[in-house]
Amino acid sequence: MRPEDILVPTPSGVCCKPGGFHIDPTRPVEKALITHGHSDHARAGHGAVLATKETLDIMRLRYGDKFAGRTQAVAYGETLKLDGVKVSLHPAGHVLGSVQVRVECGGLRIVASGDYKDVADPTCTPFELVPCDVFITEATFGLPVFRHHDAGGEIAKLLHSVALFPERAHLVGAYTLGKAQRVMAMLRAAGHDKPIYIHGAVESITRYYQSCGIDLGQVELVRGANKAELAGHIIICPPSAMSDLWSRRFPDPVAAFASGWMRVRARARQRGVTLPLVISDHADWDGLTATITATGASEVWVTHGQEDALVHWCQTKGLKARPLDIVGYGDEEETDVTTSEAEA
Amino acid sequence: MNRFAELLDRLAYEPGRNAKLRLIAEYLRSTPDPERGWALAALTGALTFKHAKGGMIRALIMERTDPALFALSYDYVGDLSETVALMWPADPGRKPKSAPTLSDVVKTLSTLGKAQLPAQIARWLDGLDEIGRWALLKLVTGGLRIGVSARLAKTAAASLGGMQPDEVEILWPGLTPPYLDLFAWLEGRAEKPSSRDPAPFRPPMLAHAAEESDLAGLEAADFMAEWKWDGIRVQAVAGHDEHGELVARLYSRTGEEITRSFPDLVEALRLPCAIDGELLIMREGRIQSFNVLQQRLNRKAVTPKLLAEFPAHLRAYDLLAHGDEDLRGHPFMERRARLEKFITKLNDQRIDLSPLIRFSSWGELTAARADPASAGADAVADAVEGVMLKRRDALYTPGRPKGPWWKWKRDPMIIDAVLMYAQRGHGKRSSYYSDYTFGVWTKGKNGEELVPVGKAYFGFTDEELIQIDRFVRRNTVDRFGPVREVAHEPKLGLVLEVAFEGLQRSTRHKSGIAMRFPRINRLRWDKPPGEADRLETLEHMLQRREHATLAASGGNYG
Numbered sequence A: 001m002r003p004e005d006i007l008v009p010t011p012s013g014v015c016c017k018p019g020g021f022h023i024d025p026t027r028p029v030e031k032a033l034i035t036h037g038h039s040d041h042a043r044a045g046h047g048a049v050l051a052t053k054e055t056l057d058i059m060r061l062r063y064g065d066k067f068a069g070r071t072q073a074v075a076y077g078e079t080l081k082l083d084g085v086k087v088s089l090h091p092a093g094h095v096l097g098s099v100q101v102r103v104e105c106g107g108l109r110i111v112a113s114g115d116y117k118d119v120a121d122p123t124c125t126p127f128e129l130v131p132c133d134v135f136i137t138e139a140t141f142g143l144p145v146f147r148h149h150d151a152g153g154e155i156a157k158l159l160h161s162v163a164l165f166p167e168r169a170h171l172v173g174a175y176t177l178g179k180a181q182r183v184m185a186m187l188r189a190a191g192h193d194k195p196i197y198i199h200g201a202v203e204s205i206t207r208y209y210q211s212c213g214i215d216l217g218q219v220e221l222v223r224g225a226n227k228a229e230l231a232g233h234i235i236i237c238p239p240s241a242m243s244d245l246w247s248r249r250f251p252d253p254v255a256a257f258a259s260g261w262m263r264v265r266a267r268a269r270q271r272g273v274t275l276p277l278v279i280s281d282h283a284d285w286d287g288l289t290a291t292i293t294a295t296g297a298s299e300v301w302v303t304h305g306q307e308d309a310l311v312h313w314c315q316t317k318g319l320k321a322r323p324l325d326i327v328g329y330g331d332e333e334e335t336d337v338t339t340s341e342a343e344a
Numbered sequence B: 001m002n003r004f005a006e007l008l009d010r011l012a013y014e015p016g017r018n019a020k021l022r023l024i025a026e027y028l029r030s031t032p033d034p035e036r037g038w039a040l041a042a043l044t045g046a047l048t049f050k051h052a053k054g055g056m057i058r059a060l061i062m063e064r065t066d067p068a069l070f071a072l073s074y075d076y077v078g079d080l081s082e083t084v085a086l087m088w089p090a091d092p093g094r095k096p097k098s099a100p101t102l103s104d105v106v107k108t109l110s111t112l113g114k115a116q117l118p119a120q121i122a123r124w125l126d127g128l129d130e131i132g133r134w135a136l137l138k139l140v141t142g143g144l145r146i147g148v149s150a151r152l153a154k155t156a157a158a159s160l161g162g163m164q165p166d167e168v169e170i171l172w173p174g175l176t177p178p179y180l181d182l183f184a185w186l187e188g189r190a191e192k193p194s195s196r197d198p199a200p201f202r203p204p205m206l207a208h209a210a211e212e213s214d215l216a217g218l219e220a221a222d223f224m225a226e227w228k229w230d231g232i233r234v235q236a237v238a239g240h241d242e243h244g245e246l247v248a249r250l251y252s253r254t255g256e257e258i259t260r261s262f263p264d265l266v267e268a269l270r271l272p273c274a275i276d277g278e279l280l281i282m283r284e285g286r287i288q289s290f291n292v293l294q295q296r297l298n299r300k301a302v303t304p305k306l307l308a309e310f311p312a313h314l315r316a317y318d319l320l321a322h323g324d325e326d327l328r329g330h331p332f333m334e335r336r337a338r339l340e341k342f343i344t345k346l347n348d349q350r351i352d353l354s355p356l357i358r359f360s361s362w363g364e365l366t367a368a369r370a371d372p373a374s375a376g377a378d379a380v381a382d383a384v385e386g387v388m389l390k391r392r393d394a395l396y397t398p399g400r401p402k403g404p405w406w407k408w409k410r411d412p413m414i415i416d417a418v419l420m421y422a423q424r425g426h427g428k429r430s431s432y433y434s435d436y437t438f439g440v441w442t443k444g445k446n447g448e449e450l451v452p453v454g455k456a457y458f459g460f461t462d463e464e465l466i467q468i469d470r471f472v473r474r475n476t477v478d479r480f481g482p483v484r485e486v487a488h489e490p491k492l493g494l495v496l497e498v499a500f501e502g503l504q505r506s507t508r509h510k511s512g513i514a515m516r517f518p519r520i521n522r523l524r525w526d527k528p529p530g531e532a533d534r535l536e537t538l539e540h541m542l543q544r545r546e547h548a549t550l551a552a553s554g555g556n557y558g
Helices: A053-063 A151-164 A179-189 A200-211 A239-243 A245-249 A265-270 A285-295 A307-316 A331-335 A337-341 B002-013 B017-030 B035-043 B054-064 B067-077 B080-087 B102-111 B114-126 B130-141 B150-159 B165-174 B180-186 B212-216 B290-298 B304-309 B332-346 B362-370 B462-474 B535-552
Strands: A007-010 A013-016 A021-023 A031-033 A046-051 A068-073 A079-082 A085-091 A099-105 A108-112 A134-139 A170-173 A196-198 A219-221 A234-237 A254-258 A275-277 A299-305 A320-323 B223-229 B232-240 B246-252 B273-283 B312-322 B351-353 B384-391 B405-409 B413-424 B433-444 B447-456 B476-480 B483-486 B495-500 B502-505 B513-516 B519-524
Touching: A046 A053, A053 A068, A053 A200, A134 A285, A134 A307, A151 A170, A151 A179, A151 A254, A151 A275, A151 B017, A170 A239, A179 A196, A179 A200, A179 A234, A196 A200, A200 A219, A200 A234, A234 A239, A239 A245, A239 A254, A265 B002, A275 B002, A285 A307, A299 A307, A307 A320, A307 B067, B002 B017, B002 B035, B002 B130, B017 B035, B017 B150, B035 B102, B035 B150, B035 B180, B054 B067, B054 B080, B054 B114, B054 B130, B067 B080, B080 B130, B102 B130, B114 B130, B150 B165, B150 B180, B212 B362, B223 B332, B223 B405, B232 B312, B273 B290, B273 B332, B290 B502, B312 B332, B332 B351, B362 B384, B413 B447, B413 B462, B413 B535, B433 B462, B433 B495, B433 B535, B447 B495, B447 B513, B447 B535, B462 B476, B462 B483, B462 B519, B495 B513, B502 B535, B513 B535
Parallel strands: A021 A031, A031 A046, A046 A068, A108 A134, A134 A299, A170 A234, A170 A254, A196 A219, A196 A234, A254 A275, A299 A320, B312 B351
Antiparallel strands: A007 A013, A013 A021, A079 A085, A085 A099, A099 A108, B223 B384, B232 B246, B232 B273, B273 B312, B384 B405, B413 B433, B413 B483, B413 B495, B433 B447, B476 B483, B495 B519, B502 B513
């Protein structure tokens, strides 16, 4: 059996014909396995959705109760039989509830990793290495210029700036699901004990993280605060809010942005960022290449991002590799669709 | 090196002057000698060593990485030094025990032979992280380009001891990196370093802008008037060093030494003095416009051809010192008399007197300002920006004291243009659309269309900024990153009254015309965009100027 007989890449996502399901489809389908709650991977309108309990909860928060016909919560490591195909979900370390999907059929093991990172994150279960024959990887940061290093150093840089400019507000742009909460948790781990303020668009997911037992300390809504009291504080907001009318309520704000893209200066400048923080929820170049090697896969499919460089690298290592042209992944980060959810 | 790299990194992103000052001051305060001194030298452009070339850096990375991956990375990042800094392979086996210090780097660079340079740079890169490597590559390839002037760095240093920047400026020419004596003084650990410099910079006296209403309260007889030249203000200083040799230097108005760019002028300074004057280009006895001066300023290499084509000239208007005598405590009238005698004695074509304008009433001066050529300005109209008024009894006081000196500029040129694009500003303006591209009408392929003629980002009040911002947000027709295209049709759009100081031909602009110093003069909410000015209007203004220039220069230069 060839891998393509088990999983077929289509423009709207990877389809498992023998199992009768899609993984992270970008169009409505009968049955979908969803790797995580970011809106480019988790869309509303499928017949049935199988995902971790956390991912289902997050989809419900974002799309309402009727986001799918049926849902089924699946635990990490639990094995399902879907029309003769063995399927299990394993932590991807990307955001709360994120998974890789392991599919086994006719002795062939394929892992679709979704988005993943192989470094510590206090807000989600660590990435699990799953050995396989074919590894489907993302390539958001698939260029050797992306090396993220320890995110703790970036948090220290932020706190240093807060100490140096106590009369200014520090606005930290962070994706509303995952990055925002990770930044808050890391600030707490670094000993920052002042209240952290959030934009209204970050609220529901943040409260959800807290309800899952993730300690984020005192988190307040910006809505209730006056301008003067925001001086010297850290405010977490969706990246697009930084250039919005919304940002006018802060005293002489410092524009920070927590993202792997901040490694490249032009990217930071385009956004008018003055304090770039290289904090990523995706694996960097070293993480991608080390993971590919460690899975033992002899074949690699690259889904989205900088496919060319990663495919080239695989080929130089004697691995069979090909890009998958799936339309629509990576959009959450690029356009940050969630910011229209609430002005606050 | 790591801390210095962090500072450069932060400065490169920070647009605010005060924030930059704070960042530099904090670095200088918390970094030990001599490291901070070398950093100050780097920021003030006081380091001299042979710079590494881009080709060498490229060769280093090609030896260490897959060429296909390098090509893809370079294509994505777009900057060679940055690409190399980011993708330099960190090999733990080669990593030295400690990262190089800035002091190591500077000292090694000043002694190292060219052949050893590539291997040394590679060793340093092995010991640094991304930001460290980026800073190192900026340093060794020359030109930090992080938006920090020497003046700003000195101001930050001065703040360590609660001093005024001018106090550091006065000492500066006598100081050498890593400035141990300067920091010891600023931190109150030692006496002020004595300035043994034979040709020091003296902080300049600046003028306030005058309106006609300011003149009403002043007595014409108390003032002397000169032309305000459209060149760059400089200080030309010469003095004898301890061996009795004459040292001559040229400074910009901020105290940056520009001696090396103007050898033709510096060699004319044969007597000890300190002259305050205007640097201009003089061709066959005629002062040239600022556009011509700019062509010389833009060239890096000072070649014999450049010196011949763009001969530098100093038009002197004040004498701050003569020999060992400091004249700044004398009234302007006296200094002027001393200056006239001095220039006669110096007797060099390259240095002449800025003539006085004869006037007995404000009315006469107003007429002279409106038409400099008929009032005796020997130059092309473009080289005169207006008039300077100086009280006869004014002492030379550094800074901008109000009252003794006034600059009274000529009325600007004005047109009505239509707002076409708006871009978000920085810092406090970061959420406002505050940079405006505007255009005028012309006949295009498809009938009447607007062609952009300039960009302005000041001249309006805070209240007007809010109004324009609101207009931009409500009338956006397209977006390109931080830029919005704003509706600009004959009946829908915003007319801006734009004031500017001059026009020149430009191949960079689609309209073929570039404005000098444009700013928003007024918002014309009342005017329909269809009635804004046309490109022909600007063409006529430009042709009038060119005609005047040609006539005045005898037709030798266009």
